[in-house]
Amino acid sequence: MTSSHLYIFKNILFALFAFSMFACSSEIDVSLNSTDPKIVVYGAITTDTLAHRVEITQTADFFSNSPAKVISGAALSITDGVNLFPLTESPSEPGVYYTAPDVYGLIGKTYTLTADNVLLQGAPEAKTLIAQSTIPDLDPNYQTDYLDSINVLYNEQWEGWYVNAWATEPADQKNFYMFKVYINDVLYSDSLNNIIISDDKLFNGNAISGAGVYFIEDADTLKAGYKVTLEMCVVSEDHYYFMFESQTSSHPQIPLFSPPPANARTNISNGAIGYFSAYAILRTSYYVKQRDVDIKNRLIGKRSRLQ
Amino acid sequence: MLTLKSPIVLCVLGFLLFVVGNKVSNAQAKFAVSGYIKDAATGEVLIGATVYVKGTTLGTSTNSYGFYSLNVPKGSFTLVYRFIGYNDAEEQLTLSSDTPINVELQPQSLQIDEVVISREKADANVTRSEMSSVRLEMKKIRQIPALMGEVDVIKAIQLLPGVTNAAEGSSGFSVRGGAMDHNLILLDEATVFNGSHLMGFFSVFNNDAIKDVKLYKGDMPASMGGRLASVLDIRMKEGNSKRFTATGGVGTLSSRLTLEGPIVKDKCSYMLSGRRTYIDLFFPLFKNDDLQSSTLFFYDLNAKINYTLNQNNRIFVSGYFGRDMFGSGEMGFGFGNQTFTARWNHIFGNKLFMNATFIRSNYNYLLESDSNDANAFKWDSKMTETGLKLDFSLSANSHHSLKFGLNSSYFSFSPGIVKGTSDDSFIKYWAIPKNYALEHGVYAMDEFKIDRFILKYGLRLSVFQNLGKARSLILDDNYKVVGFNDYKSGEVYNTYVTPEPRLGLIFLLNDKSSIKASYSHSAQYIQQASNSQAGNPLDVWFSASPNIKPQVADQWGIGYFRNFFDNTLEASVETYYKKMDHLIDFKDFASLLLNDEMEADIRAGKGHSYGLELYARFARSNFDGWVSYTYSRTFRETPGVNLGNRYRATYDKPHNLTFVLSYSFNNRTSLSANWQLATGQAYSQPVARVEYEGVIVPVYSDRNGSRFPTYHRLDLSLTVKSKRNLSRRWQGEWNFSVINAYNRKNPWTIMFLQDDEDPTRTYAETVYFPMIPSITYNFKF
Incomplete structure (x- = not known):
């Protein structure tokens, strides 16, 4: 279970809930206190x-x-x-x-x-x-030994593209990862909320053969010939939790899931907030094949025939 | 420790009084009249029905099995049997020995949803030896307007003073400032670990299968324990022992059917009840792809069978099985409870009543992705309680009634196992080690009546043990895991013992009013890992351990009870103060799912609550209901949370005014309404913002430092019965309900969001439940 799975899962539950209960939403005026700037x-x-x-x-x-x-x-x-x-x-x-x-x-x-x-x-x-x-202390050959290759596969259910990875997860240490994606060398993961983070707790030391590590939430983003680059960052434990906490803080409060609001950790001294990180980056790219697009079109076609 | 010791001293004193009282009362010859009080139409035993000697204050009420035992002096007298909604029965007696008498009371009307006219023993509110407890009759619960027409026991108790919901629409509830998992929910004595369906919006209790609901929110009897805040004791119907009947309904959300009837008339009967929602059956009609491939439903099955061997022996077997199923494409999610109860009631010599119970209760969930590729997995979590209980009650004489017993439960927890389900799965196998525990309780309590005083005193001794095979974390002072202790299978590696004294004192000022006071100390060893406000079905239960001390609470209460207008209006004023220690809280951002080092994320804190509850309940021939006002506060203080400063608990809603009213226009038409006005829920607001990776991240200050807008909501329900036709058995009724009738936007949550169009703009958005109407048709034949 990467966090991308959990993220999708929670969204589905929320969608089902919202549907089933006919919940409504509207903008409201709230007056907030302010505080001295930091x-x-x-x-x-x-x-x-x-x-x-x-x-x-x-x-x-x-x-x-x-x-x-x-x-x-x-x-x-x-x-x-x-x-x-x-x-x-x-x-x-x-x-x-x-x-x-x-x-x-x-x-x-x-x-x-x-x-x-x-x-x-x-x-x-x-x-x-x-x-x-x-920067985490990795095997000296980490650039070649950790991440092998990636591909992309359209998922009809979530109407987007999984970026699947082939990799070997090192067994000898606890690792923490941050995944970003570039499409045609342009950063797609341009928001805190589409950077995927994961620890290796559930798959420490496993051979990874085609697991979805990233999800591109738009069916039309990828076309044949496009270059998709996965950036796999190996981050420190503290950095991982900083990312996790920042993402959690930025999500809206949902009474079913959200922990009480709190502020993400910081490693900046003297009462400032924010984070200074140091990490290792590995990359691999994939060129979208016509076959990948055909699979997508077939799945979409099948679905529209059903309707 | 002083607070603990002094009640123990009082208990010892009480037992001395018991001995003295016994000596005094033995001077006169007494005999026991005992038996069952039942419904003449269905043969169901009546819980809490009263029996008293006409013209005296001598009386008692039936226990949870409909049994009573009353000591009366030798001679002639008249016994009056009485229960809410039934005609009184009188029995003239001349006693010269212990006498068993079973009584059947005629319901005032055979129609369903009849408006309640008479009450328990008229002055029960005043003379009852308990405070801070409420029994709700199913008839009353059915009148209350219900979401989607699904009559809901938990939504009804949320309207009582001292009880608030965890979030708008949620079946989670807080009693007198306690957490949701501080409530023990019992269904036929088996623990229900997750009381809700559909992410919390409906409770698991199918009202057609339920007979009786009682909530203890303080003044906990010594026979109950294991939770800090409350016990919600729900009993299933036994099944009509006179004739076959079917009850059911077709509603907007679900359909229900309950069958019951005798197997051997007046000796053996059964009840079988089912409910299923069918919202998902309409999914194919929607043009939305996600919905077309989705499943979403829940169902409940209740079954019970009982057999009366003879006057002294009765056997019950009952069970509940319910499940929620969600599915969307490759993802599937199911969760549910199962409970099983087998009971034997035995009466020794007219006076000593015994109930022996075997219970088994289970909660589990399963999440899976059967994508058949590297992402395929199956994640399941399960917990089971297996227990034995032995309870005795003895009417020693007209001054004393004694209860004693013991119970023992074995818990097994499997918080999470994740398996890869395809050859390529990137997760192979990962599990949080299973763990095991034992919880025992032994108790004795006596109710000593002398003149205008009733003294209730009892002691419960609870024992909790962690049992191997287990791996226990060793934590340093900074909650860092520094090692493990491994224990062999069957090894008891940690024991907690807690004496839990319970005291009550009632002083009858006159036949219309009384003053009651109570104290209880209670301990809780099993709790739920939830740091969200309303909880969700993935929250696992976990036990005390060498790192987690038992949560404890002391509660003091005092109240004034008075009846007016010939007992048609019962009123009470209660105040309480509750102090809680070793309360489970979690460090900021604790992630509790699949957390194998969760104990390191727990922070033990303190809490306290206090409040004033005004409650007036009235019953006239065509108009009944209650009005309550509650002032209550609840605070928490946990090292490492909110900078260690005291903060309001989420359930801190100081003011709450509630009206629950029903009016019958005639025999066929009745209108019910509830209206609530309450302080808005406490929540945390951002005080500033930062920009990080293109996203605006709020900066928060005090936890729960702000409040939602004032809460108010009106719910209405109109019930129209079909014309009574004596020549046929079919009785039908239409129910029209509207929840949130004037469409008040009471927030379920307030979200602080970033504008998609203009990313520098932030705004607040409320999610709320608008007016929700529903129609239900109920029938009985």
């Missing part, structure tokens, strides 16, 4: 060689209905204890800071982000924030 830091360093990104913004009133205010002018650096990678603020994206383009993280290493001179709007003085994260 600094928000999101950033990551990965095993990819590129300019790694850290973004500093601040919290806003829930109904503020405008983009988050950014915090410019901070001084940022990432270090692994030996090398120091300074970040510079992007001239075109205020509040977004990048490393040099030749920086990459190494498995098993701990990275420390330091942000100096972070000045919240209206605050009397600037703060220094520190965060630390470790």
Whole structure:
């Protein structure tokens, strides 16, 4: 059971419930309290060689209905204890800071982000924030040994495409995964709610042969010849729970399932919120075949004949 | 510990009083009159029917098996037998020895849904030696407007003071600030672990199969235990022992049919009842693909058979089997309860009544995806209770009535097993280890009547044991798993013993009013892993363990009871204070499904509740019902939750005003209405937001710091009976119900959402149940 299964399952139960009970919904006016703004830091360093990104913004009133205010002018650096990678603020994206383009993280290493001179709007003085994260210590051959290949298969029930993976799950450790998908090299998993996360609890050490690790919720997204890339990120346990908690917080409250609302964990110091992560990335791609599309069309055709 | 010890001292004192009282009362020769009180039309025993000596206060009522035993002095007198909705019966006697007398009472009318006219023994509300308990007659429950016309025992008790629903429309309920799993739901003495169907919107109790419903929300008798907040004691019909009858109904949601009749007249009868929903049968009519390939239904089967061997021996066997089935494409989900009860009632020498019970109760669910590829899996979860109970009641003399007994249950939990079901399944086999436990109880209680006082005192000793084979987690101070202890099969590796004193005192001010006070200490060893507000069928039950202390509660109550207008209006004022400790809570974001280290996610907390309940129930010939007002608060305090600060429990709804009324225009037409006005439910609001990966994530502050808008709802139901035709047995009636008659948008939930069109915009949306009408046709022949 990956979380994609559970997610689908809960949606179905909710749909059945909503249908069966004729529940209605409507927008209502609610007056909310506000609180003093806090600094928000999101950033990551990965095993990819590129300019790694850290973004500093601040919290806003829930109904503020405008983009988050950014915090410019901070001084940022990432270090692994030996090398120091300074970040510079992007001239075109205020509040977004990048490393040099030749920086990459190494498995098993701990990275420390330091942000100096972070000045919240209206605050009397600037703060220094520190965060630390470790890229999981994997087998040195992880890039070739873990993830073999993927394909896509249309699912008539959920009217979308499963991305199925062939992989070997390492047995010797607890692993935590985050899956993202690119279609024709454009990020499809562009929202917190379509990033899939999973731990290996139920399938630790198993050979995975075609299990659905990702679901593309739209029948018409894929066409023959399209390139589908699965990005499998191996993340730390803490990072996994941060993702899980952020996703849970962002879901609406459903009395049947939702735990009491709470705030996701943070690894940023000094009263700020957000997360600095370090993780390993593996990738594999698949070109959608005409056969895949034919299968889809056959399934849809069968269904419309039934109606 | 002082609070614990002092009631024990009182109990010991009580037993001393018992000995003294016995000495005093033995001075005069007494004889026992005992037997069963039954319905003359159906032969069903009547629970809670009263018998008293005319012109005196000497009296008693029948127990859950319809048996009574009354000690009376030698001589001549008249006994009056009385039960709600039945004509009184009188019996003139001259006693010179113990005498068995069985009585059959004539119902005031044979029509179904007859409006209740007379009550239990007229002043029972005042003189009854219990407080904080309510018996609801099925006749009354059937009058209450019901969702989709499905008459629902649990929805009816949610209208009582001190009881609130877990969420709008839910069959989960909270009693005096307790959690949903603090309620013990018994069906013919077997525990029902999940009382709801269809994600909580209907209860598993088919009203045609039910005879009697009693809710104890405090002042728990020593004979009951295992839960902190309440016991909902539901008894099935035994089956008509006079003639064959069929009862049924066709409704918007389901159809029901109950058959009952004698196998050997007046000796042996059966009851067989079934209900099934058929909403899914209409799915093919919808143009929606998902629905066309979906299944969605539930059913219930109840069966009971009883055999009266002779005056002193009676045997009952009953069972319940119910299941919900959901399916959509490859996904399937089924869950349900099964209960089995076998009972033997035996009377020793007119005075000592024994009930021996074997129970077995099971709850399980199964989730599967039979896709026949790498994703195929089967996930099942199961728990079983097997138990024996032995209960005795003895009317020692006119001053004392004693009850004592013991029970023992064996629990087996299999919280989750996941198997791959195809060769390619990426999950091969994964399971949370099974675990086992024993729970025992031994109790004794006495009710000592002297003059205007009734003293009730009892002690229950509960014992809980964890049993191998098991793997128990070792946790450090930060709740981190640092190791395991493995135990052999059959090894008792952990024991908890809790003395649970129960006390009650009644002072009859006069024949119209009384003051009652009670105290109870109770422990709970079995609970449900649920951190959602209303719960769902996947929530598993788990037991106390070396890491999880038993939850305990102390409850104090005091009340004033008074009847008015010739006992046609019963009124009471009760207040209570309840203190709870080792309450189960979970750390933030705890994920409780398939969690093999769940004990590490549990946080034990404290809680307390207090309240004032005003209740007035009235019964006139054509107008009856009740009005109640409740002021109640309930709070929790758990380390690591809400920064360790005290917070309102979700069920904290300070004000609640309820009207439940029925009016009969004539013999054929009656109108019922309930209206509730209550403080909105507590919930957590966001105080800020952050943007992360394109999504607006709310930032919360205090847990349950805000409230939904004020709640109010009107439900109506109109019942029209067919013309009475004495030449045929068929009786029919139409019922038209409207839930939420003026379409108030009471939130089921308030969701904080991000606009799809304009992602920087956030808004609040309420999900609510609009006006829901329904039609049901009920029949009986």
